[in-house]
Amino acid sequence: MGALIFLARYRDPPATRPPAKRTAPTGTLVDPRSDFRQFQKLLTRAGLPSVQLHDLRHTAASLLLAQHVPARVVMEILGHSQIALTMNTYSHVAPEVSREAADLMAGALWHDEDQADDD
Numbered sequence: 001m002g003a004l005i006f007l008a009r010y011r012d013p014p015a016t017r018p019p020a021k022r023t024a025p026t027g028t029l030v031d032p033r034s035d036f037r038q039f040q041k042l043l044t045r046a047g048l049p050s051v052q053l054h055d056l057r058h059t060a061a062s063l064l065l066a067q068h069v070p071a072r073v074v075m076e077i078l079g080h081s082q083i084a085l086t087m088n089t090y091s092h093v094a095p096e097v098s099r100e101a102a103d104l105m106a107g108a109l110w111h112d113e114d115q116a117d118d119d
Contacts, residue, residue: 036053039053061086061089061090065090065094065097066096068100
């Protein structure tokens, strides 16, 4: 869950996000760009391609929705003010989730018929 809290800091576009006022353990202000530099170092060490921190929000939201986390919960994690924004932005996840829902419904509706045929 720590990753989601980290990503929540990046929920607003950079132009509208107020400057970060984080402090280091020593009490000095932390330059917001240091997060990006540290993140890039982690990616390099892991052998992964360079991505923006904001891209992680999209990945996290897509994975949460694909794991059937309620859209309302995803909306709150992302800090969206309206569920429509979340659903419009992540509608590409809906077909996958809809197919799974249809398969589950088919199993529930026709499960007994399959067993009856075997009897």
